[in-house]
Amino acid sequence: MSRITIDGIEIDAPEGWTVLETARFLGLEIPTLCYVEGLSPWGGCRLCTVEIGQGERTKLVTACTYPVEEGLVVRTATKRVVEARKLILELLIAQCPTSKRLQDLAAQMGVQEVRFKPKWENCIYCGLCVRMCEEQMMAKALGFVDRGNKLRISTPFDKSSEECRRCGGCMYICPACTLRCEGAQPEEVLCGRCESSTQPTCLEVHDNYACWMGLTGDCGTCVKEGAEK
């Protein structure tokens, strides 16, 4: 047990818990994207950023990967944290404006504008599909390929993988491809339509990225037979 303080609440957290688990246990809300229970924490999307430490010496860490330690002081909703999260979400949306999950998070967190040039990519490199494939489906068919600005997720040699059983787990877990948002336009990257309407507007949107076993290969994760690389 380590005694930690989250937003002024003292709690004895069991050894091995992360800050995120402890905060959720207390009912405190921390937005997450690349964290899913049942998969190992990754710390890739940075949305669960919280502030640790006291006084002058505080720093921002990802709650999902930070283990609790004796005397830790965590704050989950300071100005610095909220602004950092908004900036991170702006960057994520600029990468992939067509993701409904990201657009919903923007509405929830009150992101009003995206100050970055949208890239209209279809992957935010959260690694969820890679972890899903390995940890829940025991397939290890998918992985990160290349690095830096050429980083992408694919199967070895961009070929249909022998390990892949077409379970669709990667698509199910993907925050960018399964639910597509059609509200994002070049002139206004943020959609926000679901926020002002009781009728979700995007549930009927289907394209090749949300293939659900149409196996078009466009999402780049499972099947690429015949696709030019």
Add this chain to the structure above:
Amino acid sequence: MTEVAVAEASMVVEESIERQGEFLIAVLQDIQEHYNYLPEAALQEVAARLDIPLRDVYGVATFYRSFSLAPKGEHIVTVCLGTACHVRGGARIVEALARELEIEAGETTPDLEFTLETVNCLGCCAIGPIVVVDGEYHGEMTAQGAVNLVRKIQKAERV
């Protein structure tokens, strides 16, 4: 790949594992040295023998610049484009070599003789611009000098 090639890859990988132990990168370096690149059959062999998922082997092979999945030329010409070499005309050398070999930087000639590469710093900025030909460093290089180096190799090959 033919059966013979697969058998060869298998042998190369086995020998390398005996020599290096079960260290992925060391084994990949051996394969790269043997073939000048990493053939698909060899990577599959490595994955099977070291019991590492193929996607991880592939990930490592694509992560490092010193590994190549496409065949490289017999002679590798590397031009430094670090800041110091750049201001002293490294880019002009790349241009001249590209014209001479009729390939772009990063490509290999169709006859698999030369590969032209660029690098961002070799750490010997005082003698820049630097051209490395098959591991040999040539300092204070000029465009014409680099072209001459390549021609010398071509001439030696023809004899």
